[in-house]
Amino acid sequence: MLMTNGFIEQNQADPLQVEIARGMFVRTRENQELGLTAAVVVDPDSGQVTHFLLIQPFEWPTYRLVPVRFICWVKQGVIQLDLDSHIIESFPLFV
Numbered sequence: 001m002l003m004t005n006g007f008i009e010q011n012q013a014d015p016l017q018v019e020i021a022r023g024m025f026v027r028t029r030e031n032q033e034l035g036l037t038a039a040v041v042v043d044p045d046s047g048q049v050t051h052f053l054l055i056q057p058f059e060w061p062t063y064r065l066v067p068v069r070f071i072c073w074v075k076q077g078v079i080q081l082d083l084d085s086h087i088i089e090s091f092p093l094f095v
Contacts, residue, residue: 001041001042001043001044002039002040002041002053003039003040003041003042004021004022004039004040005019005020005021005040006019006020006040006049007019007020007022007076008020008049008068008071008074008088009051010071010073010074018074019074020037020040020049020052020071021025021037021040021076022036022037022038022039022075023036023037024036024037024074024077024079024090025077025078025079026052026054026066026078026079026081026083027078027079027080027081028050028083028084028085029072029080029082029084030075030084030085031079034054034056034081034084034085034088034090035054035055035056035057036054036055036057037052037053037054037055037079038052038053038054039052039053039065040052040053040057041053041065049068050067050068051066051067052066052068052079053063053065053066053094054088054091056059056088060078062093063093063094063095064088064089064091064092064093064094065092065093065094066081066088066091067091070082075090079092081083
């Protein structure tokens with residue numbers, strides 16, 4: 001189920017939950033900007049956020065489903081991924 005926002009645990013050592021919301025900037029581990037969050041995917045049975053929808057602002061916008069397990073940290077409107085930019089192309093398109 002697509003939602004405008006949701007909460008995840010930032011890491012297993014720190015159970016503090018952080019919000020992922022529409023319009024947050026998404027960056028790679030080399031600090032390259034990939035795009036913005038368009039939505040979060042919530043498992044209807046567990047209520048857990050499993051993925052977020054990344055919009056890449058090209059001439060024709062591209063939407064990709066990114067698993068939340070690749071998030072390093074979230075702060076001040078930015079999601080930092082533990083991925084290189086070329087890996088994002090392997091994630092499924094959302095149409």
